Structures are given as structure tokens and as C-alpha cells.
Amino acid sequence: LIQYGTSFFYPPDTVGSHVSASPNHQTGRRTSLETRAAAAMPGTFGYELDPETLDDLEREEIRGMNQLYRDLQPLIFHGxxxxxxxxxxxxxxxxxxxxxxxxxxxxxxxxxxxxxxxxxxxxxxxxxxxxxxxxxxxxxxxxxxxxxxxxxxxxxxxxxxxxxxxxxxxx
CATH class of the missing domain: 2.60.40.1180 (Golgi alpha-mannosidase II)
Structure with missing residues (x-):
């Protein structure tokens, strides 16, 4: 987990962390949207994928993840x-x-x-x-x-x- 090593030197509000596409373009590895979001949450949280490739269920999941992040961002940045x-x-x-x-x-x-x-x-x-x-x-x-x-x-x-x-x- 890249974030684990990065966390020794940088606070979460300085770490650019993104939900990438699945399968991953470099490794071919497939992971759920929820897994990718959990890994990206302790940082600036963004997306590095083509939204046109997502189905309606995934778009709805992303709306929920974005709301959760908005609710948690002050805690993540200042906790x-x-x-x-x-x-x-x-x-x-x-x-x-x-x-x-x-x-x-x-x-x-x-x-x-x-x-x-x-x-x-x-x-x-x-x-x-x-x-x-x-x-x-x-x-x-x-x-x-x-x-x-x-x-x-x-x-x-x-x-x-x-x-x-x-x-x-x-x-």
C-alpha cells in the first residue's frame, strides 16, 4: 500500500490519492470500487478513471463515496x-x-x-x-x-x- 509508506512522511491533506480504474492499467488487477475508495480516502481523494466506462450502479456508488468523503474531509485533514x-x-x-x-x-x-x-x-x-x-x-x-x-x-x-x-x- 503506497499510502502506508507515504504516511510516515506526509500528512493526509498533502497526499494525492485517487480511485483508479479496474482492471488497473499497469497491473491488470481487479478490485472493487469500495476497496479502491477505502485505500484512497486518507488523502485528497479523487478519481483517475473514465466516468464514461462506469455503469449506473457504479455512478451511484461514487455519489455515496463522494458524500462520505465530504463529511469526513475535515476529520481526515485535521485529525x-x-x-x-x-x-x-x-x-x-x-x-x-x-x-x-x-x-x-x-x-x-x-x-x-x-x-x-x-x-x-x-x-x-x-x-x-x-x-x-x-x-x-x-x-x-x-x-x-x-x-x-x-x-x-x-x-x-x-x-x-x-x-x-x-x-x-x-x-
Missing amino acids: QYDRLTSPDQGMALWEISDDNRVLVQGLVYETEPNALRRRVRLRGLDPEAVYKDADGLRRTGQALMTGGLLLPVTSGTDAPVTVILEREKTQ
């Missing part, structure tokens, strides 16, 4: 970026967080059959704060940093992972 895993661990995951939200994103390179779901420890959260995911599951920052976040079920190769946690407001 705290942490690498959670390295590619040699079979997955490349990163975390970008601020006082209100946490984005955990990346790729699981190969899903193993009958394997337990993977868990990743988050970093730099407020241990006393409560964070809620899209399903309404609530966990403290301490639990997420100590016990970890249980990743969604993946399938296939280069499976994208995107988890957004919202910090609950204190009364």
Missing part, C-alpha cells in the same frame, strides 16, 4: 492520524480521530476461512469518553484502546474496512 497495523500483518488499517469522531479504515488483504473476527486496538482516545458506532454499540475509549475494536466481517481479498465512531456528548 490525529495513527497507523494501527502494517501491511505485513495481513491488513493495513489506520485511525484518524478528533474530539468528536473516529475513522478506522483500511484493507484486509485476505480473509481466512472459519477465522475469528479480527480485533484492532485504537489509539489516543479519551479513556473516559463513550463512542458509538452506526449500529448503536457503545464502548469507552479505554475499552477500544485496551480490548480493541472488533472489525466487521470481511470476505475475499482486499476487503475494505470503514468504521466511524461518534463520541457521545456529555451532559
Whole structure:
């Protein structure tokens, strides 16, 4: 993952990252639009493909991805970026967080059959704060940093992972 190496030297708001065409013009490799978007999200996020080659479903997916990026761009550009895993661990995951939200994103390179779901420890959260995911599951920052976040079920190769946690407001 080029972004993994680049992240050691450049913050996300300086990295030009694009969703390329599939199959890739250099490698011939085929990957889903969702996978390519997850890999390109921690950066300036653009497209490097001919939109005329896309079908209606792909155009709709792109609209959703663009909206997600617009919603997350302030977090991506100004949040705290942490690498959670390295590619040699079979997955490349990163975390970008601020006082209100946490984005955990990346790729699981190969899903193993009958394997337990993977868990990743988050970093730099407020241990006393409560964070809620899209399903309404609530966990403290301490639990997420100590016990970890249980990743969604993946399938296939280069499976994208995107988890957004919202910090609950204190009364």
C-alpha cells in the first residue's frame, strides 16, 4: 500500500490519492470500487478513471463515496492520524480521530476461512469518553484502546474496512 509508506512522511491533506480504474492499467488487477475508495480516502481523494466506462450502479456508488468523503474531509485533514497495523500483518488499517469522531479504515488483504473476527486496538482516545458506532454499540475509549475494536466481517481479498465512531456528548 503506497499510502502506508507515504504516511510516515506526509500528512493526509498533502497526499494525492485517487480511485483508479479496474482492471488497473499497469497491473491488470481487479478490485472493487469500495476497496479502491477505502485505500484512497486518507488523502485528497479523487478519481483517475473514465466516468464514461462506469455503469449506473457504479455512478451511484461514487455519489455515496463522494458524500462520505465530504463529511469526513475535515476529520481526515485535521485529525490525529495513527497507523494501527502494517501491511505485513495481513491488513493495513489506520485511525484518524478528533474530539468528536473516529475513522478506522483500511484493507484486509485476505480473509481466512472459519477465522475469528479480527480485533484492532485504537489509539489516543479519551479513556473516559463513550463512542458509538452506526449500529448503536457503545464502548469507552479505554475499552477500544485496551480490548480493541472488533472489525466487521470481511470476505475475499482486499476487503475494505470503514468504521466511524461518534463520541457521545456529555451532559
